[in-house]
Amino acid sequence: MGSKKVALMVNLGSPDSTAKKDVRKYLDEFLMDERVIDLAYWKRVLLIRGIILNFRPGKSAKAYRKIWWDEGSPLIVISERLQEKVANRTEFPVYLAMRYGNPSIEDVLLKIKEENPFVEEILLIPLYPHYAMSSYETVEVKVRESLKLMSHQVGLKVMPPFYNSKEYIKLLADKIANHNPDQYDQVLFSYHGIPERHVRKTDPSGGHCLKVDNCCEVPHPCQKFCYRHQTLKMTELINGELQLAEDKVASSFQSRLGNDPWLQPFTDKRLEALPDEGVKKLLIVCPAFVSDCLETLEEIEMEGQEEFLENGGEAFKMVPCLNDDDEWAELLAKWINEFEPEISLSETNTF
Template sequence: MSNRATKGVLLVQLGTPDSPKTSDVHKYLTEFLMDPRVLDIPYLGRTLLVKGAIVPKRAAQSAATYSTIWDPQTGSPLMYYSQLQRDLLQAELGDDYHVELAMRYQNPSLEQALQKMEGMLLDSIRVIPLFPQYASATTGSVIDRVMELMRSWQYLPSVSFVSNYCDDEEMATVFANHSQKYDIAQFDHVLFSYHGLPVRQLGKVDPSGKLSCPESGCDSCKSEKKSHCYLSQCYATTRAIVSKLNIPNEKYSVCFQSRLGKTPWIQPYTSDALHHLAEKGVKKILVFSPAFVADCIETIDEIQVEYANEFKELGGEEVAMVESLNDDPQWINVLKRLATGTN
C-alpha cells in the first residue's frame, strides 16, 4: 500500500520581503501594489503611481521599519509564525496530507508551492487564505492567482477554497484567551483595529448594483455577516470576540488602519479613533488586530509603536496589544478543521 499523501492543503499568507534591505522591500511593495485587486485602477495609472511615486518614496522608509522587527535568527515574524503554523498543521493532519505554505507576494511563491503540489498528483487540494475576513484584495487575489496558475495543469484534482472564517467560535476564543494576559477591567477602552480598504472596493461588490457604500459602512453591515462584505465580516469577528469577554458596548469600538493615498478608505481610521478617545480623557487602551493570524509589521510596529506613541503624545498613558493567533495549539486546531472540512 502506498504511503504517499493524497490530500493537499495550501496555506497562503499575504507576504513579506526576503530581507529588510531596501532593494527587497522595493520588490515586495512593487509586486503587492501592482496587483490589480489591491490597487484597482487602470494598469497605466497604477504603474505610474506605484513605480513612479509610492514605492520610490516608501521603500527606504518601510525597510527601516522592517529592520526594527526583523529577528537575526528567525527573520520576519510573519514568516516565522506562518512556517510554524504549516509545520504544526502538518503534524496534526498526518501522512495522508501534504501541507504547503505560500506567500501571495514574494517567497515562497504560490507558483513554487503549486509546482510542487502538481507533481504529487494529489486527489484534492484545500486552499486556506490566512485572512479570516474575505476581501477581493486579499482572499480574492489568492483565489484568482491559484486558478490562474492551475489552468495549465494536465491533471486537475478536486480544488476547494475557504473564503472566510470571520466568526469562527474557536478562533474568537483564542483571541479572547490571549487577552487574558491583561486585566481588561484596567483599560478604559478596547479597540478592534482591522486592515483598511478603499471604500470603492466595498461598493464594487454591492449586490444592489448601486456601487455606493458609506465610508463607515451601513447599519446592516455592522449587525449582519455578509459573505461579500469585508466590513460586515470585521464587525462579525468583533462580535464573536466581545461575546467571549462580555465587553460592554460603550467600552469598545471598531476602526481601520493602514490607509494609502487620498481616496476615502473605510472609517473610522485608527488614528482618528485614538484622537477621539484621547479627547474624551481615555488613558489606557487595549487593542485587538483580528485581521491578522500572525504578528506582523502592521501589529508590531504600526500599532505597538506608531499608534502607541501618537496616543501618548495626545495625553494617553498606555496602548497594549493583544498577541495574534501565532502558534497557539487551539488555533492550529481551527486550521485542522478548515483543512478537513469538519466541525
C-alpha cells in the same frame, strides 16, 4: 507516491530581506496587484512605478528593520511555525505559500505536484478571517490562475472566511481575556483598512453596501463578501464572549493609502483623540491578522503606542495575534480534517 489530497495555506507575504531592493521588489508585486490598487494597468504603472516606488521602499525598509527577527521576517517565521504544527495534526500534507514574495504560490504548487504526482484535490486556506478583494479574493484568483498554467487535473476547494466561526471567536476572546480587558478604559479592535470602493465592488447586488442606511446591520446576502460587515460583526461576536460594556469597545481601520475615501474611523486618528475623551488606558487588538507583521508590530505596537502616549495616554497594550499558538494550530487542523466547502468552488482546475 505522495497524497491524493493536500492543504495549501497562504498568507500575505514579506520582502526577502530589509534591503531596499528587496522591499522595492516586494512592494512592486504587492501594489501592482489589480485587486490591491484597482486602477487600469497604465494608471497603476504611473502611480506605483512612477511615483510610489521612488520613495516608499526606503521608508518601508526602515520600518521592516525595526521589527525584523534574527530568523527573518516575523510573518514568514510565524507562518512556517504554524504550518509545521498544523501538518503534525492533519491527515494529509500541509503546504505554505505567500501571495507576494517567497515562497511563491507558483513555486509551492510545483512542489506539491512534484511530491504528490497523483494529487486529486487541493484545499486552499487563505489565512484571512474576512473577505476582501485585496486579501482573500486575490489569493483564490492567483491560485486558480497558477493552476491553469500547469498540466494536470486537480480539484480546488477553498475554505471560506472564518470571521464568525464560534471556535475562532472563542480563541480570540480567550486570548484577549488573558490581558484583563476590564482593567482598561477601552478595547480597540483595529482592522486593516480598505477603500470604500472595494466594499461597493464586492457587493454582487450593487445596491446595498454603503448605499443603504446602516447597511452592515441590515441583513443582506452581499454580507458574505462584505469586509466592513464582517469586521464589525467580529467585534460584536468577540465582545459577546468578553461581556464588556458597549462603550468600552470600539472598532477602527488602519493602513490607508492615497486620498480616496477609506473605511473609517481611522486608527491613527482615534489614537490621537482617545486620551482627550477620557481613554487613558487602552488595550488594542488587530483581528484582521492571524500573524504578527509590519502592520501590527510596527504600525500599532510601536508607532501607535507612541501616538497614544504622546497625546496623553497612560497605558497601552497590544494583544499579539494568534500566531502559532497551539490552540490555533489545532483548530486549523480540525478545519482541514473535517472541511466541507460552503461555497461553490468545486470546479476542476488544470495542474
